[in-house]
Amino acid sequence: xxxxxxxxxxxxxxxxxxxxxxxxxxxxxxxxxxxxxxxxxxxxxxxxxxxxxxxxxxxxxxxxxxxxxxxxxxxxxxxxxxxxxxxxxxxxxxxxxxxxxxxxxxxxxxxxxxxxxxxxxxxxxxxxxxxxxxxxxxxxxxxxxxxxxxxxxxxxxxxxxxxxxxxxxxxxxxxxxxxxxxxxxxxxxxxxxxxxxxxxxxxxxxxxxxx
Amino acid sequence: xxxxxxxxxxxxxxxxxxxxxxxxxxxxxxxxxxxxxxxxxxxxxxxxxxxxxxxxxxxxxxxxxxxxxxxxxxxxxxxxxxxxxxxxxxxxxxxxxxxxxxxxxxxxxxxxxxxxxxxxxxxxxxxxxxxxxxxxxxxxxxxxxxxxxxxxxxxxxxx
Numbered sequence: 581x582x583x584x585x586x587x588x589x590x591x592x593x594x595x596x597x598x599x600x601x602x603x604x605x606x607x608x609x610x611x612x613x614x615x616x617x618x619x620x621x622x623x624x625x626x627x628x629x630x631x632x633x634x635x636x637x638x639x640x641x642x643x644x645x646x647x648x649x650x651x652x653x654x655x656x657x658x659x660x661x662x663x664x665x666x667x668x669x670x671x672x673x674x675x676x677x678x679x680x681x682x683x684x685x686x687x688x689x690x691x692x693x694x695x696x697x698x699x700x701x702x703x704x705x706x707x708x709x710x711x712x713x714x715x716x717x718x719x720x721x722x723x724x725x726x727x728x729x730x731x732x733x734x735x736x737x738x739x740x741x742x743x744x745x746x747x748x749x750x751x752x753x754x755x756x757x758x759x760x761x762x763x764x765x766x767x768x769x770x771x772x773x774x775x776x777x778x779x780x781x782x783x784x785x786x787x788x789x790x791x
Numbered sequence: 792x793x794x795x796x797x798x799x800x801x802x803x804x805x806x807x808x809x810x811x812x813x814x815x816x817x818x819x820x821x822x823x824x825x826x827x828x829x830x831x832x833x834x835x836x837x838x839x840x841x842x843x844x845x846x847x848x849x850x851x852x853x854x855x856x857x858x859x860x861x862x863x864x865x866x867x868x869x870x871x872x873x874x875x876x877x878x879x880x881x882x883x884x885x886x887x888x889x890x891x892x893x894x895x896x897x898x899x900x901x902x903x904x905x906x907x908x909x910x911x912x913x914x915x916x917x918x919x920x921x922x923x924x925x926x927x928x929x930x931x932x933x934x935x936x937x938x939x940x941x942x943x944x945x946x947x948x949x950x
Contacts, residue, residue: 661835663921674907675847675900675919681834683857689811690833692852758833 625783670700686755695750721787735781810856837923847903866895889927
């Protein structure tokens with residue numbers, strides 16, 4: 581069982597406890613206490629964030645969250661071949677757009693990955709530095725919770741983004757490489773990733789201290 | 792096998808192929824349009840470039856089932872295309888072609904570039920054409936021809 585599921589189970593257990601407290605006393609104050617106890621605490625939220633961070637910084641995700649003018653590829657996160665560049669909107673340049681090669685679904689017969697609207701994340705959502713080093717957990721957390729950087733996504737919108745965005749979903753079904761080998765998956769399943777995101781959001785999106 | 796209705800160079804076409812068949816092989820084998828070349832088969836060389844709904848696209852990695860209603864333009868249509876004609880003339884003027892195998896892809900990428908960016912800087916040319924390989928290394932002449940075509944198009948606009 582992944583941590584996301586564990587946390588979700590813990591949340592449900594807390595909700596169940598709250599319900600029992602409420603049934604034993606109709607006192608609104610006690611009900612409020614029960615309601616508060618249903619939300620994951622900060623420690624559970626931080627634990628969930630670390631799970632979310634482990635996915636965000638896995639190659640399937642971070643390769644398109646660069647700080648540079650190009651995407652990366654492979655588990656070693658090397659620069660995308662053919663000197664592919666970001667372009668002004670993160671979609672490449674006129675004769676070499678992302679969609680020049682990346683179609684709406686994986687082309688497993690040729691190893692070219694695909695998903696609807698293939699593009700790079702904006703520079704405000706970079707999860708690595710200009711030297712391609714992964715940013716610390718606290719820094720990624722601050723960026724992802726800053727609505728001036730994340731296209732105005734609040735907590736529920738972040739959950740929805742992780743649950744429904746085609747390119748996020750692609751990361752969990754990345755298909756095969758050119759040699760037929762399945763691409764490495766993120767460390768959580770998509771369900772556990774969404775559950776961890778939800779737990780973190782329900783806990784108030786706490787971020788680790790430090791840089 | 793399934794039947795697909797296509798729009799190729801403005802002409803309606805119907806083909807019956809496996810849905811996973813790459814567009815390249817539909818063009819070459821089913822429609823006998825051999826101007827578009829097979830180079831690497833993995834979108835790594837650009838020889839198979841066509842325009843799909845106006846976007847330069849590697850036809851070797853596009854399953855025919857994903858083309859749907861998007862219009863397809865190939866090298867065969869470039870002589871009648873206002874930008875394509877100028878690019879082809881510039882190619883002749885600069886004697887770009889050596890073995891010629893990659894050149895239909897080079898021209899299709901160039902036309903996509905100039906339609907989106909009529910006056911590209913050298914850095915724009917390098918970035919946009921970086922996915923089109925030429926084993927004869929005609930890159931210097933390609934770049935000169937693109938500059939020349941850009942100037943020609945600009946002069947046409949002034950007339």
